[in-house]
Amino acid sequence: MTDEFDRLTQAYIDGTIAEGDSARLNAILRADPNARREFAERLNLDSMISALAAGGVPDRIEPRPRPARRLALVGARWLAAAACLALLLGGALWWQNASRAFATVAASVGADALPAGMELRGGDFQLQAGTVEMVSANGARLVIEAPAEFRFESAQRLHMKRGRLSADVPPAAKGFTVITPSGNAVDLGTRFGIDVPDSGAAEVHVFEGEVIAKASGETTERSLLAGDAVKMADGASSARDLWSAAFIQPDEMREFGKAVSERRARSEAALAELRGDPAIIALLDFESGDGFPGAYRLVQGRWPGSRAPEFINNGDHIKLDVGGDGEWDQLTLAAWVRLDHLGAPFQSLLHADGWDGGKFGKVHWMVNQAATMRFAMWGNKPLEGTPEGRFYPDSRTPVLSDKGRWVHLAAVYDAAARTVRFYRDGRFDNEVPQAVAFPARFGPAQIGNWNREDRKLSGRVDELIILGRTMVDAEVRDLYEAGNPYF
Secondary structure: OOHHHHHHHHHHHHOOOOHHHHHHHHHHHHHOHHHHHHHHHHHHHHHHHHHHHOOOOOOOOOOOOOOOOOOOOOHHHHHHHHHHHHHHHHHHHHHHHHHOOOEEEEEEEOOOOOOOOOEEOOOOEEEOOOEEEEEEOOOOEEEEEEEEEEEEEEOOEEEEEEEEEEEEOOHHHOOOEEEEOOEEEEEOOOEEEEEEOOOOOEEEEEEEOEEEEEEOOOOOOEEEEOOOEEEEEOOEEEEOOOOOOOOOOHHHHHHHOOOHHHHHHHHHHHHHHHHOOOOEEEEEOOOOOOOOOEEOEEEEOOOOOOEEEEEOOOOOEEEEEEEEEEEEOEEEEEEEEEEOOOOOOOEEEEEEOOHHHOOOOEEEEEEOOOOOEEEEEOOOEEOOOOOOOOOOOEOOOOOOOOOOOOEEEEEEEEOOOOEEEEEEOOEEEEEEEEEEOOOEEEEEEEEEOOOOHHHOOOEEEEEEEEEOOOOOHHHHHHHHHHHOOOO
16 A cells, blocks of 8 residues: 555544545545455554453444554554564454444344344344344444345445345444345445346346445446446446335335234234225235235335235236226225335326226326326316316325335326326325216226326335225225334
């Protein structure tokens, strides 16, 4: 390492590094993997020296700030001191690595194998259901969602065989590395997500800060900034759309709370009652059967161990046949959704085929460019004087979560009253009158991409309900409260 690297690293350790020097150190760490490795080793050695000076070796290394007085180990003096300390620290380092936890489970939702308070060291861990939040020995906050397999190689290195990880890494844990079967990601103090599917290449998504990504076999590293995402495949990294809603963040973990099994039982009781409703047309909870035809990924739903389809790529969809040739003067559509940013003009929730054929009453339910909900039917017309661009009924306020959370959406249609009513999270949003209103019709239909590039769906859908009658406000509110995964 160079004299400049020695000087900047020691200034960082002493807590005296200037803003310009900090930027220079970051540039060196981004450009040189050997420098990142050396930097991490010096931080660990510094922590051990501080612990010995205090009279022992701690169970975990506390983050900065450090005491004002410290050993200044630079250049040759650093190497000499390290050599002298080797024998002294040899036994202590062996004891520390053998007994010190690499991470501790801070919160566990539906993951019985990894309860809160459990310390994680070496060894493989499997998460069949639920979600866990862990804090590494250096303070990195990590959330892993089932199904997942992983192991810690150290407090700064996590090997993900499969599963989803979101990480919030403070400066004290800079250099935290996630190893995947198709490439590695090195954090430079940031928030990011890693997706390792059962088959296929891993992806890196950066929400804040910077991450260095390198696909296995790739000769160069790639610097990713906030909003960037890459797929690491075939020895190369290729750009992807950012999936903000695909990852559960630490603050969302705190909203899940406790008594998950009781809340899920309440949700299932509400669904069982709806299944007995004579007006039910379809209720898709995605828990039973062998799935639906189409192209999608089956992932965990709102509840630990539950299932929900996820739509990512252009063309991802589920094919349905809803009600055959039936038609309904009244209709309620409801679903739990977890949607990403609008990567296309519309997020297609449920689209009936035959729209282009001019069949009156064909239903299209979507989220539009303004992030509001839209309920469109072929042949319906708005009242005279409706503002331009409002030909189809839309909700008044945006329905997408700005934090990537699960959101409950509902639209209630009444052909006789010629109205469409919109709801988000059980609350009435607005009512839109129609001048002409045909009975609703479905037949062959799709969830997700509807035959066009502008109808892409990016996210998950859970508990899609199609009811051939109008729900009143209290019913929509009760349906939301029964299925709400947050406390």
